[in-house]
Amino acid sequence: MSQPMNQQSLTDLFRQLGAPDPESWAKSQAEMGVNQLYRFLFLRQAWERVISEDDDSRIDANIDAAKQDPNAPYAGVGHAVDRILAAGVSREDIVDLVRGMQAELLFDFCYLLDDPAIMEPNLESIGWTLVETTKDFEPTPITISALHGSVLETDPTGREMSPRK
Template sequence: MLGAFNQLGCSDPEGWVRSEIEEGIPQLARYRFLRTLWLQIIDNWHDGPANIPAARRALEAGASQGDLTQLARAVAYETVFAMLYHLDADEEATDQLPSWALAEITPTGEATRRHLDALHEDLLTLDPSGREGQDLWS
């Protein structure tokens, strides 16, 4: 497990492994999932939102590419955070309605029965830049 965290570029692999072992939290699955959200959703906007008509109009009107990119990344972050929070906050759950959970599976697709809870709490700490999202708000 330590090797997997190192391979993924984790800055504190020992801490994540210790937490998984001592607390029984599926930290490797959590780390992989959150890291993927940063790389594929939040930071995917580094090339800019030029394919969005409203963004093109803003650029033509004098907005800077950097500001639009920062705006797109901030909106992506807020959307991801809200979705992660919503995964844990099923306010309409009742005995009659199904709910949801994000769960860890093995490499062969078998359920481990361990849920990935409170992901929103670790989202900022997995910013690949190491800045914990500070560049989104400056």
């Protein structure tokens, strides 16, 4: 797909993709040359891996998996969730806790993409970054950076990880 370059076409595309404030994303790309489309799409895909606040199905799935194989990888999650429910904690509170921790990890991971912060002697020059690719998935020299700065604004709830009402 070729990318639209004028601001109105970008605004329409961001709106179609569900971006919050599509005009702002498009303006930044059109006027400052920041490829906001790549940034938004990466974050949208990342948020799809964070539990939805409306989906508590993983609670039962984790408990069931832990009961089937109590020593399997991640079985501790099911055991812990089972104990938490037995203590009277609501399913909604469990989802909010897990979702909040996943969102924090997403922020930290996005920050790590820009700054590995390796402090060991002789390793300070090691780094990495996320880059755009060609249509054939060959890396380009164009980086996709500062993703952490847009994690909250791309929260699918639109509340930037503020508590439910």
